[in-house]
Amino acid sequence: LKLVIVDDQPFMLRRIEQQIPQTPGLEIFTFDDPEVALAWCQEHDPDLVLVDYLMPKVNGVEFIQRLRAIPQRENTMILMLTGTKEPELLLQALRQGANDFLLKPASSMELEARIGNMLRLRAALVGLQEANRELTRLATTDALTETLNRRAFLERGAATFSFFRRDGKPLAVIMLDIDHFKRVNDSFGHAAGDTVLRTFAERIGPSLRSMDYFGRLGGEEFAIGLPATDQKGALLVGERLRQAVTVSAIDAQSGPISITSSFGVAVMREEDANFAALLNRADEALYRAKANGRNRVEFSD
Ligand code: GH3
Ligand code: MG
Ligand code: MG
Numbered sequence: 490l491k492l493v494i495v496d497d498q499p500f501m502l503r504r505i506e507q508q509i510p511q512t513p514g515l516e517i518f519t520f521d522d523p524e525v526a527l528a529w530c531q532e533h534d535p536d537l538v539l540v541d542y543l544m545p546k547v548n549g550v551e552f553i554q555r556l557r558a559i560p561q562r563e564n565t566m567i568l569m570l571t572g573t574k575e576p577e578l579l580l581q582a583l584r585q586g587a588n589d590f591l592l593k594p595a596s597s598m599e600l601e602a603r604i605g606n607m608l609r610l611r612a613a614l615v616g617l618q619e620a621n622r623e624l625t626r627l628a629t630t631d632a633l634t635e636t637l638n639r640r641a642f643l644e645r646g647a648a649t650f651s652f653f654r655r656d657g658k659p660l661a662v663i664m665l666d667i668d669h670f671k672r673v674n675d676s677f678g679h680a681a682g683d684t685v686l687r688t689f690a691e692r693i694g695p696s697l698r699s700m701d702y703f704g705r706l707g708g709e710e711f712a713i714g715l716p717a718t719d720q721k722g723a724l725l726v727g728e729r730l731r732q733a734v735t736v737s738a739i740d741a742q743s744g745p746i747s748i749t750s751s752f753g754v755a756v757m758r759e760e761d762a763n764f765a766a767l768l769n770r771a772d773e774a775l776y777r778a779k780a781n782g783r784n785r786v787e788f789s790d
Contacts, residue, residue: 490608491536491537492509492515492516492536492537492538492539492604493530493535493537493538493539494518494519494520494538494539494540495519495520495523495544496519496539501541502520503519504594505539505570508597510601523540524546526538526552527555530562535565536565536566537566537611538556540552540553540567541569541593542569542578542582549582550578553586554586563586566608566611567588568607569591570595571591571592571593572592574592628641631704633683633705634687634689634705636690636705639704639707642704642705642712643764645702645704646662646767647763653716653757659757661715661718661720661754662723662754662756662771663712663715663727663730663771664771665752666775667685667686667750668748668784669783673685673748677741677743677746680742681741684739685746686709689709689734689739689748690703690705693713693734696726701714702714712768720756727754727786731749735747735784749784751775751778752787753770753771753772753777753778753787753788754774754789755767755768755773
């Protein structure tokens with residue numbers, strides 16, 4: 490835990506620091522220059538900041554405002570130390586994002602109690618954020634392949650569709666589907682089928698750029714959104730992916746399994762009403778790839 494104390498008077502800093510009981514895991518950093526403290530807070534993520542109000546260069550309210558403006562510092566706990574209980578000032582501090590304030594000079598007991606409170610709140614907040622991130626991940630990820638799930642993929646698709654349509658930039662979609670996957674399940678069992686699905690996704694993922702998005706639409710059917718990619722580029726990607734899938738037999742529990750896959754490519758057109766229309770054309774192209782012998786890439790004209 491990192492606790493920061495900012496006060497222009499060094500004797501105040503020492504005094505407050507001495508008042509805080511030694512706690513294992515609690516590191517205290519003191520600053521008599523608010524500018525230096527703010528620079529430090531850019532690099533480090535303090536759990537709690539105690540800041541004096543009356544300081545010559547940057548007052549406490551301004552300090553809080555600037556601290557809150559640093560990315561990812563919106564959840565830092567801030568306790569403002571003031572010499573007065575002037576309501577106008579306290580209101581301002583709270584409005585700028587102070588979590589609480591403390592009248593100087595504070596007794597050791599009050600300081601300890603308030604700091605303890607703030608640190609407990611902070612821990613709860615960090616825990617909630619982590620839980621939230623994990624929930625979002627679970628809600629958007631396919632559990633088997635760790636690609637986007639259907640809903641998350643379609644959401645990303647709809648968002649990029651409207652963005653690129655407005656911008657007049659190309660957007661491509663590739664639908665891909667493992668060939669004769671049912672035979673894998675039938676010959677080697679469902680567990681081997683799952684391994685094949687996971688490995689398939691692992692072979693596709695690394696070939697994509699960071700802005701591309703890759704999702705499992707269901708079963709052994711996947712799709713990729715390729716922002717800022719035209720027909721030529723998307724066909725090249727499709728061909729590269731087709732080869733990446735066949736690079737070697739997949740090492741399943743029951744022995745090596747060789748697979749191929751088919752690809753349907755489409756690019757956004759003027760008449761596409763929405764992302765689903767684009768995806769639909771990629772699906773038609775995929776159907777043609779299947780009909781024309783599988784293990785190939787087809788483009789929707
Ligand atoms: P095609 O080349 O025409 O695509 O034929 P296919 O056999 O790949 O396609 P089909 O759609 O007929 O069969 C898909 C199979 O995928 C059927 C289903 O049992 C299996 N499947 C769907 N989801 C999973 C899964 O999560 N794990 C496993 N092991 N199999 C799955
Ligand atoms: Mg298939
Ligand atoms: Mg299928």
